Amino acid sequence: MNAPPRTASLGSLSLESGAVLRQLQVAYECYGTLDPDRSNAVLVCHALTGDQYVASTHPLTGKSGWWARMVGPGRPIDTDRYFVICSNVLGSCLGTTGPASEGEGGTPWGMRFPVITLADMVRAQAKLIDHLGIERLHAVVGGSMGGMQVLSWAALYPDRVASAVAIATAARHSAQNIAFHEVGRQAILADPNWNGGDYYGGEAPTAGLSVARMAAHITYLSEAGLTEKFGRRLQDRQAKSFGFDADFQxxxxxxxxxxxxxxxxDANSYLYITRAMDYFDLAEAHDGQLAEAFRGTATRFCILSFDTDWLYPTAEARRVVHALNAARAPVSFAELSSPFGHDAFLLESTEMDRIVGGFLREGA
Structure with a gap:
């Protein structure tokens, strides 16, 4: 399943902020074979801290791809059937242009990198799809922030997306989610090593980034899952330390x-991508009418949620489904049961596998 690292130079990209990136680089991985008529391409979109290594070994961690259980021969996103593409999002740190990339003057952008949006990420992906010579995608699939990109693809390029699978996601970021992101960002900004974002070549703000990740990770889990996995069990000790070591598992x-x-x-990438998610609201450009974002679309939709996901609860998925119904778009919806909270979309789920695999085959 390992594919050689790939990076495409895609020229300039105009951003929603009005800024222009003059030299856009997008890192990506591909799996499977593109049909002669180029009709079997599936774009997989990753979540906040994901990357292009959806089904291949990560070069830094040595771990298997983050969705290897979903992407591969005979799997729900079947690489014997589909040509699967996954790109590192704009603003990230695994090869696509972002704050850690070399900017003007030959030094890393740092906080001089322009603020980006989810729509900017999708437009960068569209340039990659153009570069690959693909006019229309058989499907766009993703969970969490990846699901937001899926919905954005369907809204921005309705003629280029035959099917859209959005899992554990929403059409906007809630006030609660913005609040959690702000806690993480402030942890990074308070780290003495952050140095206004100019820490490249020196000590990185690892303490702040670590705290940001800890706070975010709690939102990916459920209370039931945490209780089942850890409860109040102590870590490698028989009694409480009466101190501030990690007493509990x-x-x-x-x-x-x-x-x-x-x-x-990269800490700066975390700042930029969380801000992009906070700005996300598909209805905003349509006077608050989400259905108008999908008006006239011919894209088929599959929307999935999980009953223990409190980060993007089923109510948010139903809001998307109701908007698609109002826009008269073909849509399938299911709420799946799992004890694992938001992270359920990354974990073993026979029901999700069956639904996603069947939906993609029906659209072939």
Whole structure:
């Protein structure tokens, strides 16, 4: 499943802020074979801290692709049937242009990088799809922030998307989600090593980024899942320390998640991507009428949510479904049961596999 690293130089990109990136680079991975008529391409969109290595070994961590259970031969996103593309989003740090990239003057952009939006990310992806010579995608698939990109693709390029699968996502970022992101950003900004974003070549703000990841990771889980996995069990000790070491297993788990994250992700990228998510509201450009974002679309939609996901609860998925119904778009919807909260879309789910695989085959 390993594909050689690929980066495309795609010229300039105009951003929603009015800024222009003169030299856009997009890193991506491909799996499977493109049909002669180029009709079997599936774009997989990753979440906030994801990357292009959807089904291949990550070069920094050595771990399997983040959705390898979904993408591959005979799997729901079947690479014997589809040509699967996954690109690193604009603003990230795994090869696509972002704050860690070399900017004007030959030094990293840092905080001089312009603020970006989810629509900017999707337009960068569209330039990649053009570069690959693909006019219309068989499907766009993604969960969480990836699902937001799916919905944006359908709204911005309705003639280029035959099918859209949006999982564990929403058409806007809620006040609660913005609040959690702000806690994470402030943790990074308060780290003495952040240095106004100009830390490249020196000590990175790993403490702040680690805390940001810990806070975010809590939102990806459910209370039932945390209780089942950790409860109030102590970590490697028989009694409380009466100090501030990681007494509880859940504390040790969060510290590990935070620390390991800093070895593969850039703090400035975290700032920029979370801000892009906070700005996301598909209805905003349509006087608050979400249905108008999809008016006249011929795209088929599959919307999935999980009953324990409190980050993007089923109510948000139903809002999207109701808007699609109002726009008279063909849409299938299911709420799936899982104890794993928001992260359920990344984990084993026979029901999700069946629905996604069947939906993609029906559209072929």
């Amino acid at each position: 859940v504390e040790s788990y969060l510290r590990y998640q935070g620390l390991s994250f800093t070895s593969r992700f």
